[in-house]
Amino acid sequence: MIIQQITVLGATGSIGVSTLDVVARHPERYRVFALTGNTKVSVLAEQCRKHQPKYAVVMDVETAEQLRGLLATFQSSAEVLVGTDALCAVSSDSQVDIVMAAIVGAAGLMPTLAAVNANKKVLLANKESLVMAGHLFMEALKASSSVLLPIDSEHNAIFQCLPQKTQDLSAVGVSKLLLSASGGPFRGWTVNQMRDVTPAQACAHPNWMMGSKISVDSATLMNKGLELIEACWLFDMHADQIEIVVHPQSIVHSLVQYIDGSVIAQLGNPDMRTPIAHALAWPERIDSGVKSLDLFDVSRLEFERPNIVDFPCLELACEAARVGLDAPAILNASNEIAVQAFLDERIGFTQIADVVKESMSSAIFSEPRSLLAVQESDTKARSLAAAYVLRIES
Numbered sequence: 001m002i003i004q005q006i007t008v009l010g011a012t013g014s015i016g017v018s019t020l021d022v023v024a025r026h027p028e029r030y031r032v033f034a035l036t037g038n039t040k041v042s043v044l045a046e047q048c049r050k051h052q053p054k055y056a057v058v059m060d061v062e063t064a065e066q067l068r069g070l071l072a073t074f075q076s077s078a079e080v081l082v083g084t085d086a087l088c089a090v091s092s093d094s095q096v097d098i099v100m101a102a103i104v105g106a107a108g109l110m111p112t113l114a115a116v117n118a119n120k121k122v123l124l125a126n127k128e129s130l131v132m133a134g135h136l137f138m139e140a141l142k143a144s145s146s147v148l149l150p151i152d153s154e155h156n157a158i159f160q161c162l163p164q165k166t167q168d169l170s171a172v173g174v175s176k177l178l179l180s181a182s183g184g185p186f187r188g189w190t191v192n193q194m195r196d197v198t199p200a201q202a203c204a205h206p207n208w209m210m211g212s213k214i215s216v217d218s219a220t221l222m223n224k225g226l227e228l229i230e231a232c233w234l235f236d237m238h239a240d241q242i243e244i245v246v247h248p249q250s251i252v253h254s255l256v257q258y259i260d261g262s263v264i265a266q267l268g269n270p271d272m273r274t275p276i277a278h279a280l281a282w283p284e285r286i287d288s289g290v291k292s293l294d295l296f297d298v299s300r301l302e303f304e305r306p307n308i309v310d311f312p313c314l315e316l317a318c319e320a321a322r323v324g325l326d327a328p329a330i331l332n333a334s335n336e337i338a339v340q341a342f343l344d345e346r347i348g349f350t351q352i353a354d355v356v357k358e359s360m361s362s363a364i365f366s367e368p369r370s371l372l373a374v375q376e377s378d379t380k381a382r383s384l385a386a387a388y389v390l391r392i393e394s
């Protein structure tokens with residue numbers, strides 16, 4: 001078997017750690033080429049000791065110095081590189097076969113695109129890059145020979161429920177995509193009940209262990225809105241062809257409805273190692289370490305409509321999907337600012353939606369024809385959102 005070389009962007013995060021867990025189960029298939037991280041330097045050093053990558057990338061020189069110090073005692077010969085250019089370099093290096101794009105937020109865009117442009121097999125966890133720059137991202141993908149595989153559990157489920165090598169879903173009789181949502185930790189709560197929730201409460205997801213940003217997004221349902229936009233790009237569908245289905249058990253990861261009345265679903269225990277293993281080995285299948293689903297244990301599967309009144313972030317995202325242009329980029333950037341402000345206890349949980357709404361209503365939308373234009377929209381939205389956070393605080 002030919003060994004494939006993998007770069008894990010965001011190795012120290014929740015998806016990164018799960019990826020390395022799956023990779024370590026298959027030393028005959030995969031070798032780690034590069035690992036990247038931002039702040040958790042000791043975790044990254046430990047990962048370098050275990051996986052012996054050629055490169056380790058961090059975002060600033062002080063962290064790089066700390067990492068070099070740790071690696072010297074860890075018998076790792078990884079070369080430490082710094083900054084976004086280094087992220088792009090380890091994503092596009094000619095020795096790399098697979099890139100796991102698992103940086104959180106807008107910071108993931110440039111290295112993920114670098115991997116696409118370098119014709120890699122790209123495993124996409126970083127949904128924000130598609131939300132921000134979907135049109136340019138998909139154009140780059142079409143112009144390349146890169147293969148893009150979704151890691152987001154819902155999108156990976158939809159991918160698994162579709163015929164292979166499908167370009168046009170209506171041509172194969174798909175009528176609708178049904179996107180599962182757990183409903184998050186505050187399912188069934190009203191806005192008033194959510195006003196004083198803490199970051200710890202918002203991050204305590206009932207079914208999934210995830211990084212703090214996506215956990216808060218799951219609690220506000222913004223995550224589902226971002227995923228709707230992600231699904232529009234990945235599967236070339238309109239927002240009105242995608243229905244969100246709240247399914248509290250997180251066992252049915254999403255479904256595809258066909259014109260003959262068939263609905264095909266993908267089921268499994270809520271563990272990201274399943275979509276990661278699926279995408280890593282696709283079109284083959286490998287062991288992920290996830291225990292198999294016991295339906296008798298689950299016993300009950302429930303489905304309900306989302307509550308858009310008490311969870312306004314979902315509707316804001318749907319609106320951004322309908323508007324198109326740079327509305328999703330503005331939504332994403334203002335949400336990143338609002339979520340960080342909530343995590344820093346500067347604003348309340350329900351004010352996340354207020355910040356996004358304010359940024360969206362004061363923006364003038366335009367077509368982002370270049371990455372520079374996307375970045376300008378992102379920067380502008382961040383400063384609008386940051387100014388609104390300051391107004392809330394005063």
Ligand code: NAD
Nearest residue numbers: 010011012013014015037038103104107125126127210211
């Ligand atoms: P996380 O916060 O646990 O990890 C994020 C990773 O990105 C870390 O390695 C961190 O060092 C790195 N990072 C953060 N800011 C950075 C920056 N400015 N520059 C470079 N690197 C930076 O997040 P996660 O839960 O692993 O999520 C990663 C991505 O995967 C997100 O886009 C998320 O939406 C998506 N995703 C996650 C899950 C999940 O179960 N965790 C599921 C579906 C999709």
Ligand code: MG
Nearest residue numbers: 152153154227
């Ligand atoms: Mg998801």
